[in-house]
Amino acid sequence: DAGITQSPRHKVTETGTPVTLRCHQTENHRYMYWYRQDPGHGLRLIHYSYGVKDTDKGEVSDGYSVSRSKTEDFLLTLESATSSQTSVYFCAITSEGGYTFGSGTRLTVV
Amino acid sequence: QKEVEQDPGPLSVPEGAIVSLNCTYSNSAFQYFMWYRQYSRKGPELLMYTYSSGNKEDGRFTAQVDKSSKYISLFIRDSQPSDSATYLCAMRPYGGSQGNLIFGKGTKLSVKP
Numbered sequence: 001d002a003g004i005t006q007s008p009r010h011k012v013t014e015t016g017t018p019v020t021l022r023c024h025q026t027e028n029h030r031y032m033y034w035y036r037q038d039p040g041h042g043l044r045l046i047h048y049s050y051g052v053k054d055t056d057k058g059e060v061s062d063g064y065s066v067s068r069s070k071t072e073d074f075l076l077t078l079e080s081a082t083s084s085q086t087s088v089y090f091c092a093i094t095s096e097g098g099y100t101f102g103s104g105t106r107l108t109v110v
Numbered sequence: 111q112k113e114v115e116q117d118p119g120p121l122s123v124p125e126g127a128i129v130s131l132n133c134t135y136s137n138s139a140f141q142y143f144m145w146y147r148q149y150s151r152k153g154p155e156l157l158m159y160t161y162s163s164g165n166k167e168d169g170r171f172t173a174q175v176d177k178s179s180k181y182i183s184l185f186i187r188d189s190q191p192s193d194s195a196t197y198l199c200a201m202r203p204y205g206g207s208q209g210n211l212i213f214g215k216g217t218k219l220s221v222k223p
Binding site for chain 1: 153156198200
């Protein structure tokens with residue numbers, strides 16, 4: 001995916017542990033987004049950022065926090081993972097006409 | 111009523127068929143309309159983008175927006191097995207927060223050889 005990478009690609013974690021997902025972009029885009037995708041719900045916005053240290057909540061922000069200390073990195077933290085946070089997480093950046101998405105992180109909370 | 115409605119399918123067609131995918135919406139402020147294609151275990155990729163009403167064509171793909179009916183469509187001509195994917199519509203108002211792109215839940219398409 002052009003200029004945007006997510007890590008890790010897969011993760012299994014235990015309930016109650018903190019988890020951090022990383023999104024890295026190389027195109028100096030101002031806006032970055034975190035979505036989760038679940039069957040029957042589609043893509044839902046968790047948090048987004050409109051600049052370094054500037055973030056805002058999305059539709060499903062409870063239980064998640066984000067940080068953006070550099071333009072290129074946008075971190076999503078699950079403060080205390082729960083089974084309901086088992087999902088596929090996508091990072092996105094604004095591109096011409098729409099968004100460019102990363103390849104996703106498949107997170108399983110057991 | 112959900113802001114964006116999209117039939118989840120699955121939709122199965124023979125190779126070479128014309129495919130019609132649709133979304134309806136309730137917010138008359140939506141001005142930007144997009145279609146994304148998502149292959150299994152991949153991120154969505156932008157396929158088509160239109161502003162306001164009208165048609166846009168790109169190869170075998172045509173996007174239509176009918177704002178009076180709050181209805182958007184994606185047509186795929188001469189469908190190929192490689193078109194098998196989930197198709198998501200997305201839309202947002204003019205201006206406003208960049209965080210308010212609303213997605214449909216996606217339609218799963220299978221094109222059989």
